[in-house]
Amino acid sequence: MRTVELFCGAGGMSLGFRRAGYDLVQAYDAWEPAVATYRRNVGSHVWRHDLKDVFTIGPMVASLRPDIIIGGPPCQDYSAAGKKVEGDNASMTRAFAMYVSIARPRWFVMENVRQAKKSRAWADANDMLKAAGYGMTETVLDASWFGVPQSRKRWIVVGRLGERDGFLASALAGARSERRTVVGDVIDLPQGHFYMRPFGDGRGVRSVEEPAPAIIRTSRERPWPKYLNNPHPDDPVRVEEAAVLTQDQVARIQGFPEGWDWGSATAKDIDQLIANALPSQLAEAIARVVLAREAGDTIPNVEGGFAQWLRRRGRSAQSCRNTKSQCNRARRLLAGRTFTSHALEIEALEATWDFQQLEVRTQSNLRAALRLHAEFLSMKAERQGARLTAIALRKAA
Template sequence: MRAVELFCGAGGMSLGLQRAGVDIIQAYDAWSPAVETYRHNLGHHVSQRDLKDIFEMGPLIADLSPDLICGGPPCQDYSVAGKRIEGENAGLTKTFAMLVCIARPEWFVMENVPQAARSDAWQNARAMLVKAGYGLSECKLDASWYGVAQKRKRLFVIGRLGEQHGFLTSALTAARTKTQTVINDVLEIAEGYVYSRPFRAARGVRSVYEPFPTVTRTCWERLTERYLSNPHPNDPVPVTEAAVLTTQQLAQLQGFPENWQWRGATRQDIHQMIANAVPSPLAESIGRVILERHNAQTIPLVQGRFVQFLMKKGRSYQSARNVKSQLNRARRLLGGRTFTSLELQLATLESVEQFIALSIRTKSDLRAALRNHWDYQKMQQKQTKPEKIPLVLLRAA
């Protein structure tokens, strides 16, 4: 899979996707320190460009014919740490969508803070992407369940041409680790506790056996008299007994390797790049999920109460279970694809060689399973607002 990254920053997303097996053929960012750092660590396929220039960048990216466009448009206008006033940065979310619509890759991945899901900018961008034919899986992911020692929640929107909405949600759920990744999994901290400059009224001290809070631009800042005189009541030990992490350690919590080198940047720039990055283990997990579906190695799980729906239509429990099994078989023959119309779904199935070779009875059962599930989905859609694509929060079981 050939990918182009927009708003690439220092390269956290590219690093993770490369590890998953994605070929990053080009990356773009407007910030010189980020471009220099990316180039030094990941390669010369990065360019410093103003992505707001749609008329220049659209044809340039389209000529590359990527299979995937990925990126995290600037989030400062949405972030709870910012003013939350939609301005120029929020407009770059629409820029991302426009560039995707112009280049029309089969896939795209967009990352942002969860608050972006409720923004006018994203509503406009989403409308563009849906009109261009993309099915969307919108999920809020907690990075600590995807190999990152950080309780970092971010919005990920994954789109694929011709799919139904929510087509990848079950696969993203299945990709979670069995336990949260904690500080001790990544760093050796002799003190056993770490301090992070608290945001709002949060704790300042964390045990190494729990995830670090979200890495921000200011979390490296040292203790203040204000916190020393009024520590959080739930701090597990006195704050003076906790370690303060170095810049390199904070970078490692974001998934950057120990030998990562920062170029052309002040200390403040470095911490900004670290905070802005998509943690590479999380990007790697998402990349693997996409590649597995792209290569027809996974299928969407049957969500909801499909079996109960069939039983209400008069089938026995065992008969309903058989229909569900036949649906999964049909989905495997379709390579895990979902479709925006039943007719297209059935026509595609008819063209699959393995399906053609089946008995007449088996083919009839598979067609019927797809029809039954289509009816079930239509019933579900009537119970929700038709124009709203649900944002799924992937919680740990």
């Protein structure tokens, strides 16, 4: 997969995609310490550019003919720690959508904080991406379920040309590990506990048996006198007994491997580069889910409620099971692809060699199963539309 990364920072996201086997052909960031760190650790394919300059960079990105564009536009305007006013940084979410719409890769992956989902900038970006023909899966993933010892919830949007919205949701959910990764899995802390500056009036002392809170620029600060004088009642040990993390340990918790070369960046800039990153293990998990679908190795789960809907229409339990398994079979023949219309789906199915080899009766069963499934989806969409209209009317009243 030829990959272009926008807003690449120090390279956390790139590292994960490279580990999954992607070919990183170009990366962009405007901030010199990010570009220098990326160049030193990931490769010389990084360019320092202000991505506001869509007129210059848009044609460049398009000429690279990427299969996928990835990136985490800056989140300061949205993040809980930021000032929450939509300005230039939020506009970079629009810029991301513009680059994707200009280059039209088969796939894109965008990462941001959860708050970005409700922004004006994303509403505009979403409109552009839809108009460019992308189906999208939007989901919030907690990094601690993907090999990262940190409760870091990130909003992930994966788009693919021509798909139906939600096409990758079940595959992303299924990529979760069986248990959360905890700090003790990754770093050795003899004290067994560590201090991390809490958000608001939260707990400051954590055990190595739990994931760390989301890393921010000030995560390795020593406890302030205010906290020492008034510690949180639920701290498992006295704050004086807890370790204060080193910069290297914070980098490990954020998914950077040992020996990541920060060059001559200042300590403050390194803290910022670390805090900005998408942990590489989470990036790698997403990258593998995309690759598996691209290869046709996974199919989307049949949407919940389908069997019950069939039952309500008078079908026997056995007939519901058969219809569901026929849908799955059709989806395997379609290599996991979904389509924005039933007609396109049937057309694509009939064009596959494997479908053409099936008996006529089996072919009509598969067609019928997909037709029922399409009816079910349009009923769901109608209900959702009616719910949204009712909410809008209530708000307006």
